[in-house]
Amino acid sequence: MSIQPFSVRFDLLAGKRSPLCVGIDPTAETLARWDLPFSAEGARVFGLELVEAVGDVTAVFKPQVAYFERFGWQGLKAVDEVLRHARSADALAIADVKRMDIGSTLEAYAAAWLGEDAGIRADAMTLGAYMGAGSLKPVVERAAAAGAGLFVVVRSSNPDGIALQNARHEDDRTVAEALADDIAAFNAPRLDANGLGPVGAVVGATLDDADAVLERLKSSIVLAPGIGAQGATMADLKARFGRTAARRAMPTASRQIGNAGPSRRAIREVVLRLAEEAHDLR
Numbered sequence: 001m002s003i004q005p006f007s008v009r010f011d012l013l014a015g016k017r018s019p020l021c022v023g024i025d026p027t028a029e030t031l032a033r034w035d036l037p038f039s040a041e042g043a044r045v046f047g048l049e050l051v052e053a054v055g056d057v058t059a060v061f062k063p064q065v066a067y068f069e070r071f072g073w074q075g076l077k078a079v080d081e082v083l084r085h086a087r088s089a090d091a092l093a094i095a096d097v098k099r100m101d102i103g104s105t106l107e108a109y110a111a112a113w114l115g116e117d118a119g120i121r122a123d124a125m126t127l128g129a130y131m132g133a134g135s136l137k138p139v140v141e142r143a144a145a146a147g148a149g150l151f152v153v154v155r156s157s158n159p160d161g162i163a164l165q166n167a168r169h170e171d172d173r174t175v176a177e178a179l180a181d182d183i184a185a186f187n188a189p190r191l192d193a194n195g196l197g198p199v200g201a202v203v204g205a206t207l208d209d210a211d212a213v214l215e216r217l218k219s220s221i222v223l224a225p226g227i228g229a230q231g232a233t234m235a236d237l238k239a240r241f242g243r244t245a246a247r248r249a250m251p252t253a254s255r256q257i258g259n260a261g262p263s264r265r266a267i268r269e270v271v272l273r274l275a276e277e278a279h280d281l282r
């Protein structure tokens with residue numbers, strides 16, 4: 001049986017639950033706060049606990065793989081388990097890996113994370129595009145065939161990205177605007193009934209000047225980090241993205257949620273509040 005496209009699965013779940021994406025970032029500070037060891041086991045328990053606490057009300061989980069990878073193969077085994085647990089709660093799981101390379105190598109990264117035969121299976125993964133939009137082609141093909149999603153960083157939430165992403169091409173488009181056009185071109189032949197394709201974008205909820213890229217990203221789900229620890233609120237996101245783009249947004253928060261723990265009740269309270277606010281975006 002062929003799997004439905006990621007965009008369709010997200011739309012259904014976001015309607016039923018909320019478009020909020022719960023980030024799973026077992027930082028050293030958060031593990032200490034939870035009284036968990038700074039180890040693969042600590043990261044594993046942290047991830048599984050978050051899914052246990054809010055798996056029934058969350059549409060999407062996004063483990064930040066860096067915080068697992070740093071513990072070597074045990075960390076990768078842990079993130080595999082967390083991804084499985086999230087998927088078994090009928091939520092979508094995004095592997096936040098920000099991979100980037102020439103197309104042939106990127107294809108291997110896609111095989112590592114996406115599709116039935118993936119080394120470690122997620123429903124979607126994050127990517128960088130500094131090696132050119134063309135390098136993304138094999139990943140887009142794999143994702144589309146596997147019903148998986150991609151999130152390409154277009155405008156990052158951190159201020160360090162501004163100069164690079166807003167640099168201008170000769171045709172006056174910024175690097176980010178040109179990338180948004182490339183994403184739209186990838187999606188065009190692969191749109192679902194809602195006009196969304198497999199290639200999503202990352203646009204920070206912290207940005208005041210993202211209108212021009214959002215305008216070009218009409219066929220993308222927009223993963224919006226920066227809520228909570230980086231200072232943005234859901235109301236900021238709504239004001240900054242405008243009504244239309246906010247409807248396609250997948251706001252995400254990690255430390256704000258993780259640091260509410262380890263009490264499951266406290267985590268649930270924060271997530272339910274954010275989920276309700278996120279629901280209002282639609």
Ligand SMILES: O=C(O)c1cc(=O)[nH]c(=O)n1[C@@H]1O[C@H](COP(=O)(O)O)[C@@H](O)[C@H]1O
Pocket residue numbers: 023025064096126153155156157158202204225226227228229230252253254255256
């Ligand atoms: O792709 C991402 O998720 C991402 C892109 C971006 O522009 N900024 C950003 O913060 N992120 C990730 O989103 C998470 C944000 O964590 P908090 O600031 O704790 O909510 C981290 O795992 C980041 O790696």
